[in-house]
Amino acid sequence: MIEFYNVDLNIDKKTILRDVSFRVLKGEFVYLTGASGAGKSTVLRLLYMDLFPDRGTVIIERYSSAKIKDKEIPYLRRQLGVVFQDFKLLPDRNIFDNTAFALRVIGMPGKEIKKRVLRVLTDVNLSHKRNHYPEELSGGEQQRAAIARAVVNNPIAVLADEPTGNLDSDNSMEIMEILQKINQNGTAVLMATHDNELISAFPHRIIEIKEGRVGR
Amino acid sequence: MRNFWFSLKEGLLGFKRARLASIITITSLALALLLTGYFILFSLNVNHWIGEKRSQMELEVFFENDLNNAKAKEATAQIQQIPGAARVIYISKKAAAERFEKEFGRNIYDILDSNPLPPSCKVRLKPGFQTSAAVQKMVLQIGRINGVSDVVYEKELLRLIDYYVTWIYIILGGFGLILLLIAVILLYNTIRLTIFARRDIIEIMGLTGATASFIKRPFIIEGFLQGVLGALAASGLLYLSVEAIRRLLFSSLAMQDNIYLILVAAGILIGVVSSALSLSRYLDKI
Numbered sequence: 068m069i070e071f072y073n074v075d076l077n078i079d080k081k082t083i084l085r086d087v088s089f090r091v092l093k094g095e096f097v098y099l100t101g102a103s104g105a106g107k108s109t110v111l112r113l114l115y116m117d118l119f120p121d122r123g124t125v126i127i128e129r130y131s132s133a134k135i136k137d138k139e140i141p142y143l144r145r146q147l148g149v150v151f152q153d154f155k156l157l158p159d160r161n162i163f164d165n166t167a168f169a170l171r172v173i174g175m176p177g178k179e180i181k182k183r184v185l186r187v188l189t190d191v192n193l194s195h196k197r198n199h200y201p202e203e204l205s206g207g208e209q210q211r212a213a214i215a216r217a218v219v220n221n222p223i224a225v226l227a228d229e230p231t232g233n234l235d236s237d238n239s240m241e242i243m244e245i246l247q248k249i250n251q252n253g254t255a256v257l258m259a260t261h262d263n264e265l266i267s268a269f270p271h272r273i274i275e276i277k278e279g280r281v282g283r
Numbered sequence: 284m285r286n287f288w289f290s291l292k293e294g295l296l297g298f299k300r301a302r303l304a305s306i307i308t309i310t311s312l313a314l315a316l317l318l319t320g321y322f323i324l325f326s327l328n329v330n331h332w333i334g335e336k337r338s339q340m341e342l343e344v345f346f347e348n349d350l351n352n353a354k355a356k357e358a359t360a361q362i363q364q365i366p367g368a369a370r371v372i373y374i375s376k377k378a379a380a381e382r383f384e385k386e387f388g389r390n391i392y393d394i395l396d397s398n399p400l401p402p403s404c405k406v407r408l409k410p411g412f413q414t415s416a417a418v419q420k421m422v423l424q425i426g427r428i429n430g431v432s433d434v435v436y437e438k439e440l441l442r443l444i445d446y447y448v449t450w451i452y453i454i455l456g457g458f459g460l461i462l463l464l465i466a467v468i469l470l471y472n473t474i475r476l477t478i479f480a481r482r483d484i485i486e487i488m489g490l491t492g493a494t495a496s497f498i499k500r501p502f503i504i505e506g507f508l509q510g511v512l513g514a515l516a517a518s519g520l521l522y523l524s525v526e527a528i529r530r531l532l533f534s535s536l537a538m539q540d541n542i543y544l545i546l547v548a549a550g551i552l553i554g555v556v557s558s559a560l561s562l563s564r565y566l567d568k569i
Contacts, residue, residue, distance in 0.1 A: 115490065138494070145492035155487045159300040172493045174286050216491065 068093045068255060069114065069224060074123035076109060083109050085279045087123070091224070091257055096250045098266055099259040101276035107259035110276065111226045114257070115147055116140050128223060145173060148217025148225040148254075152232040154209040156201040156216075162188070163197040166215045173220065187219045188212075191245055207238030214245055224255035231262060243269050286497065294504025304477035305509060311473050312513025312553065313520070315466035316546050320521040322462055323542050326455050331537040333448055337413035340441060342406040344425055345433045348399070352376075355402040358430045362404060365424050367412030372405045379403065401432065415445045467553060474506060474557040478565070485565045495566040502558050510554025514547040521546070 069091040076084040084106050091097050099107045112118045113125050116135060125132040130143045148169075156165050163184055170180045188194040191211040201209055210230060217225050227246065231239035243265055250256045260266065266273065275282035298305045344362060346355045352375055359373040374382070379400035380391045391398055412421065418441060422434045478485075488498045525538050 117490075141489070141492045141494045141497075144490060149490055155483075155490065157484055157487055159481075159484065168488070168493075169491050171286075171289050172488075172491060172497060220492075 068128060069257065070124075070126040071110070071113075072124045072126070074113065074120040074125060076106075076113065076118065076120050078109075078118075082279055084113075084120075084276075087276070087279070087281050089274050089281055091255055093223070094250070094253050094255055096247070096256045096271040097258070098271055098273045099257060099276065100261055100266070100273055101282070102261065105276045106279050107261075107276055108228050111149070111228050111257070111259060114226055115144055115149055141172075145169075145220060146223050148214075148220065148222040150210070150213050150217050150225060150227040150230045152229040154201070154206075154213045154233075156209055156212055158201055161198050161200050162193060162204070162212045162215075165201065165212060166219050169216050169220045183219055184215075187215045190218075190248070191215045205238075206234050207241060210234060210238070210242055211245065214242070214249070218249055218254065222254060224257060225249060227256065227258040229259055229261075231260065231265060236264075239265060240268070286500075290497070290500035291504055293501035294508065297501055297505040298508070301477060301481065304480065305505075308470075308473050308477060308509050309513045309516065312470055312509060312550055313516035315470060316514055316517035316550055317520050319462060319466060319549065320517055320542060320546055321524070322459055323545070324521070324525065324536075324538065326459065327539065327542070328537050329451060329455065333444065333451070334410075336444060338408075338410070340408055340413055340418075340437065342408070342418070342422065342425070343435045344404045344406060344431055345435070346402045346404075346430045347432045348401040350402060350430045352402065354430055355404075358428050359404045361428050362406060362425055365421060367409050367417060367421050369407040369409045371407070374403045374405065376400055376402050413441075415441050467557075470553050471557040471560065474509075474554070475561040478502065478558065478561040482565050485562070489566075498566060499559070499562055502562055503555055506554035506558030507551055508554075510550035510552070511547065513554070514550025517550070518543040518546050 071087050071089050074084055074087040075082070087106075087110070099110055101107050109118065113120060113132070114127060116125070116130075116132060119125075119132050127143060128146060130139065130146075135143065156162075157168065160168075166184045166188060167180050170183060175183075185194055185197070188197055191214055193208060193211050193215060196204060196208060201212070204212065210233075214225075214230070217227075225246065230246070231242050234242065239262070246256050246258065247269060346358060350358070355375070356373060359371055362368055363371045376398050379402070380398050383389075383391050383400060391400070406421075406425075408418070408421075412418070415438075418436060422436070425431055425434050485498055489495075521543070525536060529536050
């Protein structure tokens with residue numbers, strides 16, 4: 068479902084990734100680990116095609132980095148839910164509208180949007196805060212809202228870039244449990260992290276990036 | 284269609300979400316368009332004044348003194364056929380003597396034994412034939428008609444009008460171009476800054492799978508509305524200024540209603556184009 072074939076990437080003449088190959092299967096939960104600056108976020112950016120490899124190919128379902136056209140990129144991103152360390156919620160609208168945005172993009176009818184958003188906000192225990200703006204929520208709540216937005220469109224995979232990086236351990240555990248639940252419902256999760264405690268508490272396959280290469 | 288209503292709603296909400304930026308943009312737009320409106324008003328009145336001066340221009344054609352009334356009338360009819368001649372008024376020897384009495388208060392026969400005033404005619408010029416070059420051509424054509432002895436007009440005044448009008452139009456055109464350029468650059472930068480302030484939002488929308496056109500539409504609608512509101516404010520102020528000038532300074536101030544339409548069209552154009560151009564750099568990668 069997600070495949071990296073011999074991917075090289077250089078940015079400003081600096082090698083970021085070298086000959087990276089791996090696969091993530093449908094419904095799998097995989098950790099992407101490595102020290103800060105190892106290239107974990109770059110791997111995720113290659114997946115949602117914010118970056119393109121200098122050599123090799125990235126494949127997500129029917130989309131290939133070698134063949135995808137610019138106008139197809141939004142449609143690829145609709146297949147993925149992306150969660151960031153800094154949440155990246157839209158500050159100018161409330162949590163309901165933030166979550167609904169992913170559905171408005173695909174032109175879903177208003178009634179269906181309401182139903183789906185309320186269901187997913189209930190799943191992340193935020194339905195009571197649907198009218199709040201991001202700045203009125205705690206870090207943990209904002210990350211739960213970001214996860215709600217990522218999964219509301221039933222993506223094939225959730226890409227989480229250090230989703231617990233800005234959170235305390237209680238909130239981190241809560242986020243992990245939500246991601247576990249999402250994974251149990253059949254959505255693949257690829258999570259970049261360097262938090263070994265979390266990895267021990269929720270063990271899954273690990274892909275380690277070390278100096279731009281896959282370690283194990 | 285659903286997306287259109289969403290874009291429209293988002294465009295309107297954009298005002299609320301970025302209230303200060305919207306107020307700054309609309310105010311700048313209104314001031315720039317008001318200045319442009321004043322400039323157009325000034326140019327219009329200069330043009331109007333020049334047109335009035337030109338339209339007052341007329342040729343006086345004197346016939347030979349011994350030309351009889353019938354032949355003079357015939358020559359007048361020929362003058363009427365010349366391109367550029369608008370209204371031609373024939374003045375017989377008798378009518379000339381009556382005019383003399385009216386102007387000087389004395390009968391010409393009281394001063395002289397005979398009437399020395401020749402028959403003549405006054406030729407008003409059609410618009411487009413009120414320039415030095417056109418008049419000179421007409422004078423030559425009239426001079427070739429049998430019985431015409433002299434053609435008189437305010438040659439020097441016409442030459443001066445022609446000379447200064449060219450400069451007035453060059454200066455007005457240059458000034459207008461500079462004004463337009465300043466207004467467009469100022470407004471483009473204002474709108475660019477308001478969009479720059481929302482670049483993170485644009486990036487997040489792109490990551491959520493929104494297409495470039497989906498992201499663009501609300502901003503374009505917002506630019507359109509800012510253009511309309513700025514232009515309406517400018518038109519309102521211009522209207523009040525025109526009324527005040529007419530009441531307090533010049534009651535004959537010329538004004539055309541289509542200037543208000545030009546301002547609204549310019550406001551919309553600047554709002555929409557600036558928004559589209561400013562957005563394109565953030566949407567390149569989406």
